[in-house]
Amino acid sequence: MYAALWRILPGPIWVRILIVVVLLAAVLFALATWVFPWIDDLTTPAQDVTVEQ
Amino acid sequence: MTEQQDDDPFAALRADDGDAAEPVPSRKAARRAQAEAEPAGDADLRRPRRKKRSIGSRVVGVFGELLITAGVLVLLFLGWQFSLNGIMLNNQQASDANDLAAGWATSAPSATPVPSVTPTDPAALAPSWPYGEPPVMGAVENTESFAVMYVPRFGADFKKTIAEGVDPRAVLNNGGAGHYSNSQMPGEVGNFAIAAHRDGWGSPFLKINELQLGDKVYIETQDGWYTYTYRSSEYVTPFGVGVIDPVPQVPDATPVDRLITLTSCNPLYIASERIIAYGVLTDWTPRSVGAPAEIAAIVGA
Numbered sequence: 323m324y325a326a327l328w329r330i331l332p333g334p335i336w337v338r339i340l341i342v343v344v345l346l347a348a349v350l351f352a353l354a355t356w357v358f359p360w361i362d363d364l365t366t367p368a369q370d371v372t373v374e375q
Numbered sequence: 376m377t378e379q380q381d382d383d384p385f386a387a388l389r390a391d392d393g394d395a396a397e398p399v400p401s402r403k404a405a406r407r408a409q410a411e412a413e414p415a416g417d418a419d420l421r422r423p424r425r426k427k428r429s430i431g432s433r434v435v436g437v438f439g440e441l442l443i444t445a446g447v448l449v450l451l452f453l454g455w456q457f458s459l460n461g462i463m464l465n466n467q468q469a470s471d472a473n474d475l476a477a478g479w480a481t482s483a484p485s486a487t488p489v490p491s492v493t494p495t496d497p498a499a500l501a502p503s504w505p506y507g508e509p510p511v512m513g514a515v516e517n518t519e520s521f522a523v524m525y526v527p528r529f530g531a532d533f534k535k536t537i538a539e540g541v542d543p544r545a546v547l548n549n550g551g552a553g554h555y556s557n558s559q560m561p562g563e564v565g566n567f568a569i570a571a572h573r574d575g576w577g578s579p580f581l582k583i584n585e586l587q588l589g590d591k592v593y594i595e596t597q598d599g600w601y602t603y604t605y606r607s608s609e610y611v612t613p614f615g616v617g618v619i620d621p622v623p624q625v626p627d628a629t630p631v632d633r634l635i636t637l638t639s640c641n642p643l644y645i646a647s648e649r650i651i652a653y654g655v656l657t658d659w660t661p662r663s664v665g666a667p668a669e670i671a672a673i674v675g676a
Contacts, residue, residue: 323440353448358455363544370646371580371639372541372555372570374614 456575464550464577471551472523472534476675479597479662509562509633509659510598515539518546521554522561524569525593525670528586528605532673535579537594541570550577558619558636561594561601562659565621568636573643573650580639583652584608592635592654593670599661600670603635603654610641611649618651632656 331338428436515521522537536551546553552571559565571579590605611618618638621630633656640646660667666674 323437350451353451354455354459358452358460361452362456362460362548366543366548367646370543371547371572371649372553373611373616373618373638373649 461550461575461577468535468550468577468579469532471520471536473675475520475523475536476595479595480675482597504659506599506659506661506664509601509656511560511563512596512598514560517556518542520551521596523595524552525595525673526586526590527669528590529579529582533579534673535571537569547572548576550579552579552637555619559621559633561596561635562598562633562656564633565630566619566623566634566636567594567603568619568638570638573639573641580637583637583639583650584641586652591667591669592637593667594635595666595674597662599659599664600667601656602658602660602667604657605652605654607653609651609653611651613647613649615649615651618649623651623653 328338328342331341333341512521517540518538520536520538524535524537526533536549537554538546538549538551539554540546540556541553547570550572552569554560555568555570558568561567573580573583586605586608588605592603592605594601594603609618609623617624617626618636620626620628622628622632623634623636635654635656637652637654638649641648641650658667665671
């Protein structure tokens with residue numbers, strides 16, 4: 323899978339490395355900004371630090 | 376065999392070619408010639424590395440890469456949850472707390488402090504309030520931030536907002552504390568009960584078990600600073616609602632003291648119990664007098 327992705331990237335090796343770095347940064351940003359907070363909300367225990375009311 | 380032959384996989388080839396006394400055009404050609412000459416056995420090792428993979432092998436390969444990706448994502452999430460998100464929430468909390476305090480500093484105090492007069496009622500002698508009875512603010516909207524708490528024992532620059540309600544997603548996951556809506560307000564006779572996370576989401580109450588007798592918990596509101604003094608701790612089940620009663624654990628008693636109750640989870644990361652910390656109001660300082668000395672440097676800064 324990743325080998326195939328590497329092969330379809332254009333240009334010489336340093337251009338490919340640059341593209342991969344940019345893509346990784348974009349993926350990490352999207353994860354930290356949208357995906358992880360969403361999972362965090364889904365997995366928050368309903369009641370963890372409070373006494374039942 | 377010499378060392379050089381050990382290191383060089385083509386040494387044997389070259390030796391063969393040397394015996395034939397023919398010039399060697401390239402290693403590639405030599406390898407091809409060797410492969411043709413020996414179609415079985417050793418020749419397998421010298422095949423070109425890339426060969427056509429079967430569909431099954433490819434599926435397994437992609438599946439394996441997906442599993443590795445999933446594992447990396449889980450580790451990234453944990454790293455985000457316990458480190459990056461905490462740092463971001465703590466920065467946000469510090470900035471929110473400063474904004475609140477700065478807003479109160481510029482707006483006129485809602486209650487004008489009056490100098491104390493010697494009380495004639497002996498029952499009112501303890502404690503005496505040098506700036507008069509502590510004012511009590513009215514009810515606030517759900518999820519609205521209405522106070523800032525400072526606890527030097529939790530950290531020299533510890534300041535968190537306190538918002539109305541204890542809903543995890545709407546309030547507590549913002550990294551501050553939440554006020555039990557059915558408990559009293561700061562300075563009120565009874566029990567000002569708040570909750571906050573201890574592991575994750577900035578871990579505001581991480582050190583709740585390290586409070587020591589006499590430690591101060593400062594609550595700043597629009598009116599000024601309420602100084603609560605830590606007195607005792609308790610461990611209860613998740614259903615121990617008695618801890619937020621006006622008189623903790625005595626449901627029908629008439630309150631006399633002005634208490635604060637901090638609740639969080641215990642043990643760390645497991646949360647099968649609740650850890651409770653109690654304090655009692657020992658002082659109150661109106662906004663016009665200025666912040667108590669212990670926290671003066673970090674209020675609104």
